Amino acid sequence: MKIVNIFADFLYSVKFCNNEEDEFQRLFELWQDVEFLEKFFEENKNDLQNGFYGSISVDEAVIRTKNEATRLEKKLLKIFKQKKAGEKISLDEMFQPLDYTQCIEDTLSKTKVKGNLNKSWLRIYAIKVDRNYYIVTGGAIKLTAKMAEREHTANELKKLDKCRDFLKELGIFDAQGLLVEL
Amino acid sequence: MKREEKIEKLNKIVAGQKSKWEERAEFRIKNEEWLNKSAEIALKILRTLRYFDMSQAKLAEGIGVSPQQISKIVKGKENLTLDTICKIEKVLNTELIMIPAHYFRMQLSEDFAKDHFAVVNYQKTTVAYKRNELITEVDNEMFITADSQQEEDSRQKEAA
Numbered sequence: 598m599k600i601v602n603i604f605a606d607f608l609y610s611v612k613f614c615n616n617e618e619d620e621f622q623r624l625f626e627l628w629q630d631v632e633f634l635e636k637f638f639e640e641n642k643n644d645l646q647n648g649f650y651g652s653i654s655v656d657e658a659v660i661r662t663k664n665e666a667t668r669l670e671k672k673l674l675k676i677f678k679q680k681k682a683g684e685k686i687s688l689d690e691m692f693q694p695l696d697y698t699q700c701i702e703d704t705l706s707k708t709k710v711k712g713n714l715n716k717s718w719l720r721i722y723a724i725k726v727d728r729n730y731y732i733v734t735g736g737a738i739k740l741t742a743k744m745a746e747r748e749h750t751a752n753e754l755k756k757l758d759k760c761r762d763f764l765k766e767l768g769i770f771d772a773q774g775l776l777v778e779l
Numbered sequence: 780m781k782r783e784e785k786i787e788k789l790n791k792i793v794a795g796q797k798s799k800w801e802e803r804a805e806f807r808i809k810n811e812e813w814l815n816k817s818a819e820i821a822l823k824i825l826r827t828l829r830y831f832d833m834s835q836a837k838l839a840e841g842i843g844v845s846p847q848q849i850s851k852i853v854k855g856k857e858n859l860t861l862d863t864i865c866k867i868e869k870v871l872n873t874e875l876i877m878i879p880a881h882y883f884r885m886q887l888s889e890d891f892a893k894d895h896f897a898v899v900n901y902q903k904t905t906v907a908y909k910r911n912e913l914i915t916e917v918d919n920e921m922f923i924t925a926d927s928q929q930e931e932d933s934r935q936k937e938a939a
Contacts, residue, residue, distance in 0.1 A: 610800075629807065629814070726786070768788075769792075
């Protein structure tokens, strides 16, 4: 596992050795990949059509995901440019604690970022290193209430833990930790 | 551990390694229009293949390209040529893109008309919209002209 820089020294991403792309880049490539999205929504049709999001066709879900990913990417790029231009930008407003029983002030906590829509299924997961410092560990299209309910989201939980352990091994952080979701 | 200490250690680990996300994101935003169209075509191809239980390899064989080329097309990230689109349409026996009716119907919103000077050509008739003119009346008139002209064309063809 490696860690690479995304935004000038305040947003980082994990890069797994078997992948060419870091997790942050891989996510946005995947969310624009029609073949991946069509297959994913076919395989998760039951969650898509009987769950929290009501009844949405596979075609509609593919286009909706792609459009939402574009909006999220534009928002992040705008933040990046504002930061480059010297504006004071806070990532803390974007990232929410993954577990609401956690305090967002804790370091190494699990966090998430949601897509822009009200009922968005896009998630970016990250470890909060400190105020305004985050390491993205992955992301998912979350169609169920709990992450542990499906393999692909449960795997994201494992990646969050793996990254936190990696950072602890390197002696960077205290024992306390917090995982966050964008 | 102090914040500064943590950040310093983290930056040492990163050691200048940068994600290519920004470069890719800029490309996607710059090329958004054709990428959206490419994605819609890719989706239609994939849904048709699934409906007919046809493999990508079979489609590749039908249009005479490699399976790798089809794999790129169905990801929705290829700037397709009309030639390729027509070949795929033939093999799948379906329309991937549709051009609207042969005569030109221009639908302008009132806000657009207020801010622009628009000229619409239909055969030998030119209809001009001037700034602040009431668009709906002119618009309807043009549609009537266009429809009447089409009806006249059909009558002449039948008579011939």
